[in-house]
Amino acid sequence: MANLNTILQAIVEKGSRWIEPAIQSEPPASQIRILCDKLLSSKGEASGVALADQALRLYRDLSADEKLGFFEFLAVEYNPAPSDVLAAAEDYQADQSSANLRRLAHSCEPQRQELLRRLNFAPQGTYRLVKMREDLLRLTRTKPELQRIDDDLRHLLSSWFNRGFLTLRPINWDSSARELEKLIAYEAVHEIKGWDDLRRRTEPADRRCFAFFHPTMPEEPLVFVEVALTGEIPNSIQELLREDRVPSLPEDKKVAVFYSISNCQAGLKGVSFGAFLIKQVVTDLSRDLPNLELFLTLSPVPGFIKSLEEKISLGNETTDVETLQAVVNLAAAGKPIGEDMAQTVRMLAADYLANDKHKKGTPKDPVARFHLGNGACLHAVHANADLSERGMQNAAGVMVNYLYDLDKLEARHEALRNEGTVALSRDVSALISAKGKVSHGKKLSA
Amino acid sequence: MANLNTILQAIVEKGSRWIEPAIQSEPPASQIRILCDKLLSSKGEASGVALADQALRLYRDLSADEKLGFFEFLAVEYNPAPSDVLAAAEDYQADQSSANLRRLAHSCEPQRQELLRRLNFAPQGTYRLVKMREDLLRLTRTKPELQRIDDDLRHLLSSWFNRGFLTLRPINWDSSARELEKLIAYEAVHEIKGWDDLRRRTEPADRRCFAFFHPTMPEEPLVFVEVALTGEIPNSIQELLREDRVPSLPEDKKVAVFYSISNCQAGLKGVSFGAFLIKQVVTDLSRDLPNLELFLTLSPVPGFIKSLEEKISLGNETTDVETLQAVVNLAAAGKPIGEDMAQTVRMLAADYLANDKHKKGTPKDPVARFHLGNGACLHAVHANADLSERGMQNAAGVMVNYLYDLDKLEARHEALRNEGTVALSRDVSALISAKGKVSHGKKLSA
């Protein structure tokens, strides 16, 4: 099976014939602008591919400053002409004919979009644009006027990364080394420490990994999830990843634990697949292993300690500042938390996840926002569940399970969206009620 | 390798839960409209997939009249509001900020586009939209107000059928029966008469076939080309397809003949891949079989006789009406043409292909327009080359070779586009000059 890369490559190799020597001798930062103009006016297929390839090559090697300059150029040039837009809008108001509608669409679309579409014709064009967006997103934080470029780029990427085009593939010890080492590179939650660790996560039959791929980037996972099949609901990530663990048969397992979900392409931020990935994996696993009864995550609570610190600083009279500070101190100490305080920590974390929300009703904790937004339910809260440095500092060691019940995802998703209702298990509800009662007595712990 | 179909299917099977019974009891023609509205306002993923699937199911089973009604509904509803458009245009004129630009884009995009994007989330959504466009194109011929729907649909399909997503695959006797029988169904130029004929075109090593596929429709070829590897430039399609032909080794062949190119999906009209297919196949074949020296077509001239008839009816003093009528009569007679007239027929056909053009400079003959537009060159003109009924009636048996010379495609493409210059071989040029001289003497033939 060959794709178009062969011919694209052939065209590109003869590419320089399409670019006049005078242009080629320009410095990169100005040459790329000339090429963009030429690309937009080019009519030939071969020359278009060659120009696009050369422009993307130049882009790759620009300095940071030159890249910013290039984006500023893109933001200033290639906008719709206000007078054309206005004329088309007036005509459309006068007569909503198909022709007027088409002219309106045409006059409003920034030429930038067509430019980006043509850059996409270069070999590996899509991947190179994803990488370009990585740079762009970084710069847009401080240069909001670049936002318009990202509007165009994201519009196109959303169309190209249409979820109907994605393929789910398991990644395991039978996968190629080339693919497997991508996991090491992209794992964002619990670092994979070399090939032995990788093997522990991908070889045993009670450990699984799945990723989404796109046809234009067959070697680059977009997002992947690591799964452990267990007998019980897990309450500790260190336990789950123990080096000396003895693998066991997946057929006996009742619980599938999603213990790590990593987005691989920073340039695809906001073009999200994670929700669908988990649902697809739940569907696939439950078909293959009919014994499975529970599908849940073992997830960090990255904003927990920070939320306590905020509460302390904003502290009002109902806040038990002393207790909150004690938990913050324990987190900073980085040691396992004793039984006396463990329950307090769990209560506070549950309260944070369930009740700390943005104005529009979404949970403040980013991981909670993702899973609860998918329609999952906050199932359990565990103390001393992540004793790593990061786990202690961010969350005093707390981790939680979000439960994926396929039959209830949609309703829970709607309830959160419409009424801001966070789905909680009976245990977690009880935990929060208990906290409420205790905290009225002003003391959460001795 | 699984794609998202599993989970989509699971969602769809429980689909009816997302659609209220009151809606389900509506007649299809009104139910589909309600579903479209619901789909546009839906926020949930699962319900969206289920609504889209149900709407497409209803669509499939509508009567011809109901389909027209549905399209009229789509054309009237879901247009941008003129006042919003105008307000956004005015704001944009006042200040070309990113925010204003985004609002402009948003106000100008018909909701129809978003509706179509969401219909695409149904299982096999893309294929079902391609089929829907087949209906739409038929209706638009007589109902130009539907054009706006096609503008939206074609915009989306062009993005999804981005040529970077296409895969080239050979189809031969080692391909699956399922794939091979598609060739029988879709062959549009020289009918494949059952499996024995199919085998003659796909099994011998000196016969090849290639097709483009899209990842969302892996069993549906988009376009395919049939190739014969020969020792000489062929001058007869019947000879090329002879049943009792003895296959020979491809390694000895110098000529690759593209003798049939068929678009398979009427719903992808105007989203063209044919040009790229030929170029890709030329690239692949020349790598695999370094002996190949010439890549050319054996093509019909579908508009030849019709052009003569027009010339006769419009006839001015320089027209040799008598000769033209003789050729028209020979075509109608449907028999091989004798040596005396063969040269005349060739001259007239060459003249037609090279000189009969639309105002904007493109050749009138549709096959010539395609190949010359790709940058091919008119290489040779053969009499008695297609003795089939169609071949005689349309072209008095004439077929021609268009030559694909990779190194010259771009320049020839540009020359045709910019100056209207048709690329001709020396032989064909001589043929046309000879015709000119003869015709000055007012008689092309005795």
Added chain:
Amino acid sequence: MANLNTILQAIVEKGSRWIEPAIQSEPPASQIRILCDKLLSSKGEASGVALADQALRLYRDLSADEKLGFFEFLAVEYNPAPSDVLAAAEDYQADQSSANLRRLAHSCEPQRQELLRRLNFAPQGTYRLVKMREDLLRLTRTKPELQRIDDDLRHLLSSWFNRGFLTLRPINWDSSARELEKLIAYEAVHEIKGWDDLRRRTEPADRRCFAFFHPTMPEEPLVFVEVALTGEIPNSIQELLREDRVPSLPEDKKVAVFYSISNCQAGLKGVSFGAFLIKQVVTDLSRDLPNLELFLTLSPVPGFIKSLEEKISLGNETTDVETLQAVVNLAAAGKPIGEDMAQTVRMLAADYLANDKHKKGTPKDPVARFHLGNGACLHAVHANADLSERGMQNAAGVMVNYLYDLDKLEARHEALRNEGTVALSRDVSALISAKGKVSHGKKLSA
């Protein structure tokens, strides 16, 4: 994945350098003998491959008489030397040392075996030897002295076609045309009448086909079985193969019917795989389709009418000759059998299958011998089940079901082998008892 064919081919192409011109100019029938001698004494690998290839080429093109001559040569030459054998036997009797045992083995093994092993080194050597054995088996019928060649050849093929080397593959409409057309060629029970018929047997999800393949002959099925998934136990092959049948979902089916089993390679006679094929397919299907409850055949009874004719001709007083002759006449008439006689025909067929045995206790009917020998049970006997010409002539239209119950195969196999007990269902037992009773009254039918 490449196998050794590349290098073998390279060697063979330069093959002639290993064969002196004097030899090459000999007539084929004598050249092949010289090459066999040279091959046996050759020490080099490349020359060995080239000699083997050339010998097998010559063999293929020999006339029928020359082939016989070649086999006679093989049978006369290349035998162990009696004196060597005797000496080795005496030494071994004196001292059963490893060395003496090795020498014994060496002196007793015909050089022919080594010759055949070396012929096997030619490209496609194994397949070519299988084809050679096809010739040999035909000739051995009338020339028993050639038996010794087959003893050697079969010994080697049994080792190479070790069942651990076989691969089971489904063949269906997704298989290559190349593979599918082999089914048409090799189907031995119910002829496949072209591609439409083939599609009816391989495309619908309630029709399956499986074959065994060997790694050295990846395009040649060794044996295949066709399976129908049905709701009821079938009692008519015409019904099963009806052209206008509407396929249905396999998930609902309870019965898997093996309605045709064909050995593909005559040259592998006696190197049997059929038994294992059915058991493997039963195992695979029951895993994929847990709803399946019954696995049985719909099988012909090829020896039925012939057995009646023998009984008539040998007729003793207990034989109801009149009835038997009536059945024979009905078979010859070739028409469906009326209800009055249908029961009689079923009784006689059941009796034949259960009671007509060879002296060593195996059923006389070859199909019964195969299935009962595998441990299947005679489950039901149907009249008017095969109305084809062959079905009527051989068996008056009778077909039967043999039931494969994996848990009982071994015990039934042993019972037949040790005590000659044929496994019968209750129904068939009752049918036979009824026949016994009726026949005591001397009349099976009015």
Added chain:
Amino acid sequence: MANLNTILQAIVEKGSRWIEPAIQSEPPASQIRILCDKLLSSKGEASGVALADQALRLYRDLSADEKLGFFEFLAVEYNPAPSDVLAAAEDYQADQSSANLRRLAHSCEPQRQELLRRLNFAPQGTYRLVKMREDLLRLTRTKPELQRIDDDLRHLLSSWFNRGFLTLRPINWDSSARELEKLIAYEAVHEIKGWDDLRRRTEPADRRCFAFFHPTMPEEPLVFVEVALTGEIPNSIQELLREDRVPSLPEDKKVAVFYSISNCQAGLKGVSFGAFLIKQVVTDLSRDLPNLELFLTLSPVPGFIKSLEEKISLGNETTDVETLQAVVNLAAAGKPIGEDMAQTVRMLAADYLANDKHKKGTPKDPVARFHLGNGACLHAVHANADLSERGMQNAAGVMVNYLYDLDKLEARHEALRNEGTVALSRDVSALISAKGKVSHGKKLSA
């Protein structure tokens, strides 16, 4: 693609039903003997598979002493009966009929062979017998009476590992981790130190690796070779494997260097594939990379220093003991050798490889025996080419190139075999002549 393992596994899981409880309660060492007897007399297929599996399971868990006991049992039992053999030999002398020949073959074949054939029916039987032979070969060194078992086992394995059954597969960074880690385990020449080293040998396009596989052991390479594509003939293994090497394009390379060949299965000793592997890889590489001009090894000289020590101890008057001892001392010192002595070392090594032979004319050095026996030529001798501890101790750092010239392999192979002629390049011949001249002057070095 499924092979028979599914059904074998199903049979084996129910296996215990075929083995009476009385037998199952025997201690393993005696139970295995009973099972062997039962297996030989078993007639059923399923019971045979179950018995074989159970016997092989028991075998695996036997202690070393029990294994020896088991082999002694196999060696004593299951031999041909001398009287039967003698009777058959006498009959055969009297009449060489096919029947007598068959009886002779039958009486001479040890029942052990049939037992081993039946053990092979167990799941993964072939692999388990290969592993058993590993044990057997170890024991046979001190227990020559076990030789007869190996005679049978090797006879069978040679037939099953017929080179027509082997598949060549590249192993590279796109291979599965499961396959790649086998290289680390089996590399026998230049240790692979973890995944980074493995990547350096398999990922760059100018490094290749190829292995032979057998269909019954698809995850176990039989033998593999590592190849470096270089611009020059390499003269140092450390240079070739340098960590900081910059990979380059294979298209420019003229030399393919086989720098490591490892047999993976000790139990297949003497069932050799290495020679064919190199020839096949030469054939494949020269087709893929037409630029390649030279195919040669970079090989150790494992017996060099030992040969010098022997010469010293046997020293006669023509031996320059002093020089030899100097080289031995340098090897022991383990440091790079200065220019003054380097030439001497090269001379002595060339002399050793070319002239130190066993009585039957084969080179004493095992690596030389392998490559020269394949028909390669001793092309160059390098000092300071392997500075590893092993390289210094065994060969004072010397490595050599054996050149594979496909066109001359056969002739060189024959010349060595028939006349004991070692193929030498002009350079190496000159080196040896020089040594001869110098050594006449009694001093090889100052």
